[in-house]
Amino acid sequence: MTSAMIADENTLRQRIGRQEANRRAIRIWLGVVLATLFCLVLVGGATRLTDSGLSITEWKPIHGAIPPLTAAEWEEEFALYQRIPEYEQVNKGMTVEEFKKIFWWEWGHRLLARSIGLVFALPLLYFWISGRIERRLRLPLVGLLALGGFQGFIGWWMVSSGLAERVDVSQYRLATHLVTACLIFAGCTWIMRALAPHSDDPEPSHGARRFAAALAFLTLLQIYLGALVAGLDAGLAYNTWPLMDGALVPGDLFVQSPAWLNLFENAKTVQFVHRLGAYLLFAAAFVHMIQCLRQAPSTTHARRSVLLFVLVTIQAALGVTTLLLQVPLHAALAHQGGALVVLGFAVAHWRGFIGAYPPEVMIAERT
Incomplete structure (x- = not known):
């Protein structure tokens, strides 16, 4: 091997090393985004x-990032709330101090949305300007940024559904808002998984890869069904398990007509379908785990399938607990957080079958 070839190989290794550091x-x-x-x-x-x-x-x-700072500003904000049906029909007689308690939750949510x-x-x-973003990642990352911006509009579209005739937001828009957040997640x-090291x-x-993909999609579907349950307050309607009513x-x-409307607007039907979705996801995760353990028990794929089944089982237990306790705040949030954990792991498990991105030598070095 000539000295020129050795120099070229060393240069290539240095570039690949820099790329690995960029990927980290x-x-x-x-x-941090997740x-x-x-x-x-x-x-x-x-x-x-x-x-x-x-x-x-x-x-x-922009302006909404600053909360009310004076008593007059709080009165002004409260006066706006008093104009909507929720105040008139649900919170009539609420004081400014009571209003502040619900205001801070929504303001915190919007502040976090701006922060993300x-x-x-x-x-x-920064990564783009400094040349650390690989070409294959540019369009997906910009697409996620655009989807995040659009998510802000979806959030307002959801809120606006409850400001005129309803005392809560539309379950359709709530489900759209949550599923969009999950797609970004x-x-x-x-x-992130594609840039991480993979086993051989x-x-x-x-x-197995298609089964893993199906599990990820089933998880997203189950989250959508859960959002419909939340939007209809269906979790408060039937609080026994395994029996329902x-x-x-x-x-x-299917008492409403047309029949398909019950799947979205009948609280009993929506909760029942959400239960069926949980049973289906649990069974699918179990079958996938058994399949992987029988065919390749010592692989990382099999170990991931076991962990995924454990996570689905914990999530199912959280769901039943939340239902039996009649949806207390902490249990319900644990259940919602568990759904994100299952979704994230299911997506990472699916991506793990594909393998890491191969090294991509930078087209131009930074000057």
């Missing part, structure tokens, strides 16, 4: 559970 930095950044998203979703859940989501009746993306934009956008800009997890273990079976399959599931 990007993984740390995405980890942690912030996790907190944002939990605060959003608390806002919903404390009936605080309609306390701020205007959308001020900065936590994502500023490091992305899943996208960050996917990229063979795939347990030809269909005294039966394994309760009656009056």
